[in-house]
Amino acid sequence: MYRQTEIVQEKSPGIVGESGEFTINVGPQHPATHGVLHLVITLSGETILKVEPHLGYIHRSIEKMCESLTYRQFIYVTSRMDYLSAHINNHACALAVEKGLQLEIPPRAQVIRVLMDELTRVASHELWWGAMAMDLGAFTPFFHAFRERESINDIMEETCGARLTMNYMVPGGVMQDIHPNFQRRVKEFLKLYKQKIHEYDELVTGNIIFQNRMKNIGILSPEDAVSYGCTGPTARGSAVSCDIRKIYPYEIYDKLEFDEVLEEGGDSFARYMVRIREMQQSIRIIEQLIDNIPEGEFQAKTKAVLKLPKGEFYTRVETARGELGVYIVSEGGTTPYRIKFRSPGFSNLSVLDHIARGSKIGDLVAMMGTLDLVIPDIDR
Amino acid sequence: MWSLSHIANEIHRWLNDLFNPTWALIIEMVMAGVAVIGLFAVLGLVLVLMERRVAAWIQIRLGPNRVGPFGLMQSMADTLKLIVKEGLTPDGADKVMFNIAPFIAMIVAMLLMAPIAFAKDFQLWDLNIGVLFVTAVSSLMVVSILMAGWSSNNKYSLMGAMRSGAQIVSYELSAGLSIMTIIVLTGSLQVSDIIHAQNNGWWIFKGHFPVWVAFVIYIIAVTAETNRAPFDLAEAESELTAGFHTEYSGMKFALFFLAEYINVFIVCAIGATLFLGGWMPLHFGTDNAFNQAMDWIPSSVWFFGKTFFLIFLIMWFRWTFPRLRIDQLLNLEWKYLLPISMINLLLATAMAILGWHF
Numbered sequence: 001m002y003r004q005t006e007i008v009q010e011k012s013p014g015i016v017g018e019s020g021e022f023t024i025n026v027g028p029q030h031p032a033t034h035g036v037l038h039l040v041i042t043l044s045g046e047t048i049l050k051v052e053p054h055l056g057y058i059h060r061s062i063e064k065m066c067e068s069l070t071y072r073q074f075i076y077v078t079s080r081m082d083y084l085s086a087h088i089n090n091h092a093c094a095l096a097v098e099k100g101l102q103l104e105i106p107p108r109a110q111v112i113r114v115l116m117d118e119l120t121r122v123a124s125h126e127l128w129w130g131a132m133a134m135d136l137g138a139f140t141p142f143f144h145a146f147r148e149r150e151s152i153n154d155i156m157e158e159t160c161g162a163r164l165t166m167n168y169m170v171p172g173g174v175m176q177d178i179h180p181n182f183q184r185r186v187k188e189f190l191k192l193y194k195q196k197i198h199e200y201d202e203l204v205t206g207n208i209i210f211q212n213r214m215k216n217i218g219i220l221s222p223e224d225a226v227s228y229g230c231t232g233p234t235a236r237g238s239a240v241s242c243d244i245r246k247i248y249p250y251e252i253y254d255k256l257e258f259d260e261v262l263e264e265g266g267d268s269f270a271r272y273m274v275r276i277r278e279m280q281q282s283i284r285i286i287e288q289l290i291d292n293i294p295e296g297e298f299q300a301k302t303k304a305v306l307k308l309p310k311g312e313f314y315t316r317v318e319t320a321r322g323e324l325g326v327y328i329v330s331e332g333g334t335t336p337y338r339i340k341f342r343s344p345g346f347s348n349l350s351v352l353d354h355i356a357r358g359s360k361i362g363d364l365v366a367m368m369g370t371l372d373l374v375i376p377d378i379d380r
Numbered sequence: 381m382w383s384l385s386h387i388a389n390e391i392h393r394w395l396n397d398l399f400n401p402t403w404a405l406i407i408e409m410v411m412a413g414v415a416v417i418g419l420f421a422v423l424g425l426v427l428v429l430m431e432r433r434v435a436a437w438i439q440i441r442l443g444p445n446r447v448g449p450f451g452l453m454q455s456m457a458d459t460l461k462l463i464v465k466e467g468l469t470p471d472g473a474d475k476v477m478f479n480i481a482p483f484i485a486m487i488v489a490m491l492l493m494a495p496i497a498f499a500k501d502f503q504l505w506d507l508n509i510g511v512l513f514v515t516a517v518s519s520l521m522v523v524s525i526l527m528a529g530w531s532s533n534n535k536y537s538l539m540g541a542m543r544s545g546a547q548i549v550s551y552e553l554s555a556g557l558s559i560m561t562i563i564v565l566t567g568s569l570q571v572s573d574i575i576h577a578q579n580n581g582w583w584i585f586k587g588h589f590p591v592w593v594a595f596v597i598y599i600i601a602v603t604a605e606t607n608r609a610p611f612d613l614a615e616a617e618s619e620l621t622a623g624f625h626t627e628y629s630g631m632k633f634a635l636f637f638l639a640e641y642i643n644v645f646i647v648c649a650i651g652a653t654l655f656l657g658g659w660m661p662l663h664f665g666t667d668n669a670f671n672q673a674m675d676w677i678p679s680s681v682w683f684f685g686k687t688f689f690l691i692f693l694i695m696w697f698r699w700t701f702p703r704l705r706i707d708q709l710l711n712l713e714w715k716y717l718l719p720i721s722m723i724n725l726l727l728a729t730a731m732a733i734l735g736w737h738f
Contacts, residue, residue, distance in 0.1 A: 022535060024535045031617055031618050031621060032618045046706055133702060134618060136618070136703060137610065137616070137701075137702045137703025138609075138700070139699060142439075144439075147440060203700070204702070209610055209703075212708055213702060361539075362613075362616070362706065363705065365618050365619050
């Protein structure tokens with residue numbers, strides 16, 4: 001039934017309260033929130049006194065939906081959580097199911113999974129870089145970022161059949177073998193990327209306006225990063241070592257050579273630099289693997305209907321935004337009894353109020369950009 | 381020779397033959413008004429299309445290329461769309477102020493057209509305080525923005541307007557002081573005098589260091605004055621959705637949009653007149669073959685060429701730089717640009733007294 005909401009109309013004198021403070025709604029539809037995030041900001045002039053995130057505008061109850069889907073089916077829903085790292089979400093879920101089934105994954109599948117994860121990470125950081133520059137008022141970087149991101153999407157399209165929500169990882173391996181062009185296309189991408197990466201620094205990183213907007217803004221101390229549960233580049237910008245690929249290696253990450261990127265500053269610029277340098281580490285991983293994809297099966301032999309034994313299974317992976325945990329409670333049936341996702345965006349958003357207080361409204365937008373929020377990941 | 385001033389003189393003579401002088405003057409005024417409005421419309425269409433093509437070129441994409449040849453009719457189509465859209469007035473708005481504000485923006489932009497010399501001896505009003513008139517009238521732009529921001533009864537609009545107020549008033553100073561540099565060197569406020577003083581070389585060439593500094597400061601200050609990126613804090617899309625014109629739609633929005641582009645044209649025209657010689661062709665020294673060759677190019681081509689070069693420069697800024705924060709914006713003006721332009725003005729004065737320029 002249609003429910004009428006009471007509309008409170010403020011007349012002109014009510015625009016600013018007697019104390020000079022006023023609240024302003026940023027979102028749910030606002031160019032800076034990149035989605036349907038709703039921030040209620042209390043301001044005094046241009047200075048922020050409080051930020052209150054309101055969630056739930058894109059809540060699709062994915063966790064509840066997963067309870068009525070089988071262990072093969074529920075993975076597809078998780079592509080829609082953090083749509084920018086769909087592969088990595090699928091990967092986390094596949095790992096959780098495999099843990100329950102105690103499956104051995106063929107080496108070829110492991111390498112393909114890691115390759116796809118790292119390509120996704122680069123693509124996600126590319127989009128973040130463009131959107132971040134757009135938050136700061138520069139439009140051009142967005143298009144430059146998309147130029148490289150498009151070629152990753154083309155690679156994905158060829159092998160997975162989709163550009164955004166790939167659904168490529170399945171329990172036991174990957175859905176199908178890589179496309180014959182895959183290795184050539186990835187090498188072409190690496191070549192293109194290395195030619196263009198210096199443009200990123202010339203256009204944005206080295207810009208004096210950009211550096212003044214980013215440095216010493218939104219400082220997050222290591223203690224706060226830990227106590228708010230921040231993970232991923234957000235926490236690593238405060239020099240908190242939290243890369244799941246290093247601490248709890250899954251697949252073949254323990255055999256690969258790459259560095260965990262840490263920055264000391266804790267400000268917006270440190271978080272920015274972590275992501276820029278992380279892209280280069282991902283490229284390093286891809287370079288190590290692209291010529292060394294072992295022959296063999298791309299999927300382990302599994303039964304048609306998967307049944308997890310009674311128990312609780314937890315896996316975690318490093319997405320482009322931080323730590324994604326998948327917690328499955330099984331009663332021994334074909335569907336999970338309960339699923340809980342620990343999404344990185346939710347914890348990273350919680351720190352926004354803490355770091356934004358006392359800064360200007362323009363900085364809030366920059367900070368939101370460096371937290372790299374994907375709203376469907378927060379709401380699920 | 382066949383030129384714009386020639387046509388203007390022919391019309392003037394023809395009208396005086398047909399009517400008595402009073403009627404001829406009235407008809408000439410009406411014609412000038414119609415010409416300004418026509419120029420307005422044409423400039424709006426051309427500049428919007430130019431901005432989109434320049435942006436596309438910088439952003440490695442094609443830009444509008446579907447409507448008409450090379451997308452030339454795109455801005456016509458956009459204008460048509462804006463005309464037929466509903467011009468909404470919000471319920472809580474101060475309706476009179478809200479509806480007047482865009483027209484004030486337009487009127488200010490139109491007034492600024494008066495002292496600009498578009499070609500040799502082709503000028504609407506060569507008043508003896510031409511440059512002062514421009515600096516004075518262009519300050520009125522802030523009135524329309526403040527009116528729009530306040531009357532919209534929207535917090536985003538109000539914040540945008542307040543930012544804009546602080547910004548325009550501050551950057552007026554630097555722009556004024558850098559214009560003063562040229563006035564000191566020329567010794568006249570009249571636009572035609574300033575142009576004729578550059579007969580043997582533009583000020584940017586013969587003015588040495590102080591004029592270069594003044595030129596750079598002028599370009600920065602007018603970019604801020606016209607609310608263009610990287611100083612577009614009044615609009616600040618990612619922070620304030622659309623700033624002071626958040627609540628405007630249809631033709632009322634289009635008037636703000638148009639006024640912004642016309643203002644860009646005018647400040648660039650003034651910049652070209654003061655620093656790059658206006659319609660004056662590229663001259664070095666006096667009476668040589670090079671100067672005569674340059675004189676073959678019509679003066680209007682020189683004027684519009686220089687102006688559009690400066691417009692391109694300002695568009696280039698917009699599509700390359702991120703936006704400043706409000707406190708950084710005001711720091712830049714009050715802590716750097718203003719002291720530099722004051723010292724620069726003293727230098728220029730010393731140079732003018734000692735006669736160190738050519």
